[in-house]
Amino acid sequence: MLKIIFPTIMLLPMTLLSSPKLLWTNTTMYSLLIATASLQWLSPTYYSNKNLSPWSGIDQISSPLLTLTCWLLPLMIIASQNHLQQEPSPRKHIFIMTMIFTQPFILLAFSAQELTLFYIAFEATLIPTLILVTRWGNQPERLSAGIYLLFYTLTSSLPLLISILYLHTQTGTMNLIMMKLLHSPLTNSWSGLLSSLALLLAFMVKAPLYGLHLWLPKAHVEAPIAGSMLLAALLLKLGGYGIMRISMLTNYSLDYLFYPFLTLALWGALMTSSICLRQIDLKSLIAYSSVSHMGLVIAATMIQTHWSFSGAMILMISHGLTSSMLFCLANTNYERTHSRTLLLTRGLQPLLPLMSTWWLLANLTNMALPPTTNLMAELTIMITLFNWSMPTMILSGTAILLTASYTLYMLLMTQRGPIPPYITSTQNSTTREHLLMTLHILPTLLLIMKPELISGIPS
Structure with missing residues (x-):
């Protein structure tokens, strides 16, 4: 340590x-x-605790x-x-x-x-x-x-x-x-x-x-x-x-203590996904999507089974990398257009074609498309939620459907459509920005080959 x-x-x-x-x-x-x-630290070990001392x-x-x-x-x-x-x-x-x-x-x-x-x-x-x-x-x-x-x-x-x-x-x-x-x-x-x-x-x-x-x-x-x-x-x-x-x-x-938290977490995932569909500020949209994803994490940790903890762990790591990458992409747009308003920063695909590739990859990861760890996490959490109580299917299923909707909305609003007339020239994307995006997406894609490293379950 x-x-x-x-x-x-x-x-x-x-x-x-x-x-x-x-x-x-x-x-x-x-x-x-x-x-x-x-x-x-990720290397598997026979012991449940590594580097154990009285304080850490x-x-x-x-x-x-x-x-x-x-x-x-x-x-x-x-x-x-x-x-x-x-x-x-x-x-x-x-x-x-x-x-x-x-x-x-x-x-x-x-x-x-x-x-x-x-x-x-x-x-x-x-x-x-x-x-x-x-x-x-x-x-x-x-x-x-x-x-x-x-x-x-x-x-x-x-x-x-x-x-x-x-x-x-x-x-x-x-x-x-x-x-x-x-x-x-x-x-x-x-x-x-x-x-x-x-x-x-x-x-x-x-x-x-x-x-x-x-x-x-x-x-x-x-x-x-x-x-x-x-x-x-x-x-x-x-x-x-x-x-x-x-x-x-x-x-x-104290099982009944967890019911209000579970209900609020799943209802919150649904509500914040709906709020994302009405956002005009790009950073605000990504921030609300974080609340939605963390709602699933809270719901999983409240159930307290091996599977739910494992799903919550994988989702936390996947979401950490994905949301960080989305904020970086939003920042590259802001540095060029000096605006975060979705309506004013449209149609950037012809101007920054390589950046639009990163936008596509980040949004597909956020939607939990295979073969990403986000998909594995959401599937694991869904299975534990349904096993705990079948009616949770309605809330969590709708929340995931809305997640796909607002992610596609974000992608289309930033990349497609006519270029605003006031954008006459933009600075090209730099090697520094591409390196930054690579270092975000690479762990996400590599971890699906060995997800037990981040699943929280002893391998």
């Missing part, structure tokens, strides 16, 4: 000491080296998310290069350091075996994200988005802290492995029920559950490209991962 965390922390002084000419090369190459080293450990649930975290930092640096071209050198250094600063906290949150450490790392990720959104966002509304993000997160995480302290008084330990071995401390009493609710609430807001999701579209729309990638690919996954970890501690006899 320290073999990755220490080099990541050492990225900070390296960024400070790099000359402006070599800044992007140094940080990208170094972070790519860290990402390559992190692939060893890696198992089948955390290893794919840890690798995704390391993989995304170089991609965020590559994507931000054009966005920061006009900025003075000190600001470039500060921006890259803010991005790097997030990674050790996310790595700690995903690998923590101790609830206090998990809580501190979980909350600490908010600080750099808030700085990215409020300082480097594009419009004045970024301050309002930052306030939404801050207060939604803080309001929901205070009950989580109280519940963690209550668990400590009940069990005498904060170690997750010890807590799993002990008999469930949360009884059928009112205190047990409220503690279970408080434990789940913070992660439901982070995931986000429909009804607690209003901060997400605002934060996505106002954030710079690195902020959007960070939110979509990693911070939402902290919510799903937290639910997986904490639901193992809640009382199994």
Whole structure:
């Protein structure tokens, strides 16, 4: 674990000491080296926990998310290069350091075996994200988005802290492995029920559950490209991962506690897919599609079977790569047209033919077409949902139908149709952008050959 965390922390002084000419090369190459080293975490092992220490450990649930975290930092640096071209050198250094600063906290949150450490790392990720959104966002509304993000997160995480302290008084330990071995401390009493609710609430807001999701579209729309990638690919996954970890501690006899969450998650997947069909802002459309996909993840984690956890894990990794790629594509359009409005950025296929290929690939992956891991994830989740209760077929089936509809709508609106008369010339797509898209789509296509690496089930 320290073999990755220490080099990541050492990225900070390296960024400070790099000359402006070599800044992007140094940080990208170094972070790519860290990402390559992190692939060893995916290797199958006989033991359920690797690198186990009193405060951290890696198992089948955390290893794919840890690798995704390391993989995304170089991609965020590559994507931000054009966005920061006009900025003075000190600001470039500060921006890259803010991005790097997030990674050790996310790595700690995903690998923590101790609830206090998990809580501190979980909350600490908010600080750099808030700085990215409020300082480097594009419009004045970024301050309002930052306030939404801050207060939604803080309001929901205070009950989580109280519940963690209550668990400590009940069990005498904060170690997750010890807590799993002990008999469930949360009884059928009112205190047990409220503690279970408080434990789940913070992660439901982070995931986000429909009804607690209003901060997400605002934060996505106002954030710079690195902020959007960070939110979509990693911070939402902290919510799903937290639910997986904490639901193992809640009382199994409290089945009725999960019904409202399941219903809201599936209804939310349906509603947000419908909202996507009416969006005029490209980034807002992709943000709402994230809420829809994470709704399926929440529904799967609530059922708590091997299959549902496996489906949720695969969908989290697939969605992390796909939504991040869609935000990068939306950003390439925005850098050329300076607008995110779908009606004003139509017909870009004749102007950027290679980019339209990436658009097609990203949208087909988002629709969960074979042979992508998204399809495997959605099929697994569907089977567990139908097995749990047949009427879920109506909600989840309609949501998936609507997902295909809004994805095709997004593809047709951006790529087809007449070229707007005011677009007289556009900058050609660059090698940097093609490399960025390749590094997003390649893992998605390769993982279908060995999906057990990310399925969360011991191989």
